[in-house]
Amino acid sequence: MSFQPDPTVPLAEDPATSGLPDPTGPLTASGNLRRRAAVSRLLEVTATASAALAVAIFCIVVYAIASRGLGAISWGFLTSDLNPVNPALGGIAPAIVGTAVMIAIATAIAMPLGVLIAIYLIEFAGRRSGRVIRMALDLTNGLPTVVVAIMVYGLLVVNHGDSAIAASIALAIIMLPLIARSSHQVLLLVPGTLREAADALGVSRWRGVIGVVLPSSLGGIVTATILAAARAAGETVPLLLLTSLVTAQNVQLDPAHALYGMPFVIYQDLESGVPSGITQAWGTAFVLMAFILAANIGSRMFLARNRSRLGL
Amino acid sequence: MLYGLCAFAAVVTVLIIAEVAYQVITGASPAISRYGLGFLWHSAWQPNFYVFGAAEMLFATLVTSLMALVLATPLGIAIGLFLSMLAPRGVRTVIGPLVEMLAAIPSVIIGLWGVIVLAPFVQEHLEPWLHSVLGFIPIFGSAQTTGLSVFTAGLVLTIMVVPIVASLSRDLFLAVPRDLQDGAAALGATRWEVIRGVVLPTTASGVIAAALLGLGRALGEAVAVAAVIGGGSIIHASLFEPGTTLAARIINEIESLDNNLHRSALFYLALILLVIGVLTNLVAQAIARRVGGDQAMLVR
Numbered sequence: 001m002s003f004q005p006d007p008t009v010p011l012a013e014d015p016a017t018s019g020l021p022d023p024t025g026p027l028t029a030s031g032n033l034r035r036r037a038a039v040s041r042l043l044e045v046t047a048t049a050s051a052a053l054a055v056a057i058f059c060i061v062v063y064a065i066a067s068r069g070l071g072a073i074s075w076g077f078l079t080s081d082l083n084p085v086n087p088a089l090g091g092i093a094p095a096i097v098g099t100a101v102m103i104a105i106a107t108a109i110a111m112p113l114g115v116l117i118a119i120y121l122i123e124f125a126g127r128r129s130g131r132v133i134r135m136a137l138d139l140t141n142g143l144p145t146v147v148v149a150i151m152v153y154g155l156l157v158v159n160h161g162d163s164a165i166a167a168s169i170a171l172a173i174i175m176l177p178l179i180a181r182s183s184h185q186v187l188l189l190v191p192g193t194l195r196e197a198a199d200a201l202g203v204s205r206w207r208g209v210i211g212v213v214l215p216s217s218l219g220g221i222v223t224a225t226i227l228a229a230a231r232a233a234g235e236t237v238p239l240l241l242l243t244s245l246v247t248a249q250n251v252q253l254d255p256a257h258a259l260y261g262m263p264f265v266i267y268q269d270l271e272s273g274v275p276s277g278i279t280q281a282w283g284t285a286f287v288l289m290a291f292i293l294a295a296n297i298g299s300r301m302f303l304a305r306n307r308s309r310l311g312l
Numbered sequence: 313m314l315y316g317l318c319a320f321a322a323v324v325t326v327l328i329i330a331e332v333a334y335q336v337i338t339g340a341s342p343a344i345s346r347y348g349l350g351f352l353w354h355s356a357w358q359p360n361f362y363v364f365g366a367a368e369m370l371f372a373t374l375v376t377s378l379m380a381l382v383l384a385t386p387l388g389i390a391i392g393l394f395l396s397m398l399a400p401r402g403v404r405t406v407i408g409p410l411v412e413m414l415a416a417i418p419s420v421i422i423g424l425w426g427v428i429v430l431a432p433f434v435q436e437h438l439e440p441w442l443h444s445v446l447g448f449i450p451i452f453g454s455a456q457t458t459g460l461s462v463f464t465a466g467l468v469l470t471i472m473v474v475p476i477v478a479s480l481s482r483d484l485f486l487a488v489p490r491d492l493q494d495g496a497a498a499l500g501a502t503r504w505e506v507i508r509g510v511v512l513p514t515t516a517s518g519v520i521a522a523a524l525l526g527l528g529r530a531l532g533e534a535v536a537v538a539a540v541i542g543g544g545s546i547i548h549a550s551l552f553e554p555g556t557t558l559a560a561r562i563i564n565e566i567e568s569l570d571n572n573l574h575r576s577a578l579f580y581l582a583l584i585l586l587v588i589g590v591l592t593n594l595v596a597q598a599i600a601r602r603v604g605g606d607q608a609m610l611v612r
Contacts, residue, residue, distance in 0.1 A: 144532020
């Protein structure tokens with residue numbers, strides 16, 4: 001049934017001239033409303049375009065690495081020693097091994113420390129000490145890597161010379177806040193009932209932590225460590241300042257001497273600017289990026305699976 | 313026993329900060345006692361003549377970081393809005409991780425890409441275009457021959473800062489109570505009005521903290537900037553000229569020191585970075601803590 005104006009009630013004003021909306025007109029946006037809708041629409045388009053831009057840049061960078069790096073990759077590239085005279089004839093095996101050695105040492109330092117800090121924050125810290133430690137972690141996390149590296153430089157390298165150990169310590173300092181904060185968050189998710197059940201059984205504090213709390217959050221801690229290791233593997237500044245004076249071009253394992261790392265090889269090639277060096281840089285970037293993306297995607301999938309299992 | 317170990321680990325975190333401050337100050341002390349605070353505004357850098365001043369590095373560091381801040385903050389907020397309010401769930405779970413993985417690309421690889429791919433593009437297209445359109449503003453001077461410039465460094469830093477601002481602000485926007493947004497929508501607010509009237513005001517301080525964290529990252533970035541900034545050492549008004557930042561100078565020169573004072577001057581640069589970094593971080597933390605209070609109030 002359509003709207004019929006009651007003829008006995010006179011219209012106070014003609015809608016066309018009063019400026020009021022015509023009550024009998026169809027419901028379409030007009031004037032101010034149309035402008036507001038347009039502004040809103042504009043914002044949505046801008047936000048979507050921004051997200052598209054970020055994704056596009058990620059894709060462009062990854063595509064550049066894949067298209068230019070893949071050509072450099074061969075079995076020989078991965079297994080041969082470095083050739084400083086003509087990079088095209090050499091490989092990057094010492095850099096892959098060196099990065100692995102340094103990351104292994106850095107993880108061995110940072111993971112236990114980070115987990116212990118997280119346990120301290122959960123189990124023992126009072127209001128005040130907890131705040132101090134969280135603040136120290138945030139500050140460490142915010143330190144420029146140059147500052148961390150130059151600290152270790154002043155501490156070790158000035159007197160004892162370059163070594164892979166020094167770089168590992170700097171990398172461990174970079175990893176520590178990442179591992180500690182994520183482990184803290186994972187430990188927070190452990191249900192209080194689990195801990196109470198352990199207490200009720202008369203289990204001592206440390207057995208409760210080691211036997212109940214840690215196992216239920218081990219996956220999260222390992223994920224956090226892998227992500228931190230992936231971040232550290234790409235750090236260049238510590239290698240540049242602390243372990244750049246490498247003498248041997250073949251695969252070395254001794255961390256008391258300077259070792260090559262993949263980011264350092266890329267940086268050196270970029271500085272030299274020789275075309276064959278640039279090719280080697282793209283190849284090295286490909287290997288490094290493959291590891292970092294694998295670590296990121298793997299840990300995300302692991303977290304997603306766990307989250308759905310826990311029903312979070 | 314476990315308590316002892318944990319307490320030891322906790323003490324180590326605090327010690328690391330103290331040790332960083334101690335080492336940097338000790339290393340810088342010869343330069344501090346010789347040049348004092350004048351180091352900050354003197355602009356000559358001649359290691360073999362014992363002449364050191366940080367002015368042009370400070371300038372280039374601030375210019376590149378501010379450029380990154382100005383470009384990355386609105387972009388990051390827009391991406392955060394897209395991921396938290398606009399995108400459907402399926403899109404969100406794909407785009408979100410992609411944006412975050414942009415932050416996982418090592419800075420040396422960004423630098424390599426910046427030199428080989430981005431710099432030629434900037435030099436051939438972006439700089440001439442900006443110069444022809446906005447050339448009446450002195451900061452958009454004529455393009456140089458290489459594309460290695462303060463401008464390119466700012467772009468590279470923007471790429472590195474955007475994912476930080478985006479993921480932090482997305483988390484903030486997701487925490488805005490749904491009731492408030494629905495309430496505004498029920499009053500007839502459009503999506504943009506909900507965002508401007510409810511979402512942004514309740515998260516404003518958090519977003520500022522996120523931008524500051526991004527700024528801290530930009531200030532301290534060394535390798536990517538060193539690769540694309542071109543290594544000039546004169547203060548130019550134009551963004552298209554080369555320059556050197558504090559961090560870039562340190563990594564360029566620390567392995568080829570002329571004398572002990574040279575090393576000490578580089579430590580002094582690191583000290584400047586440390587002070588700026590700690591200040592930005594503390595301010596961001598203070599703001600973030602206030603946000604925590606705000607949101608607790610809102611929920612109640």
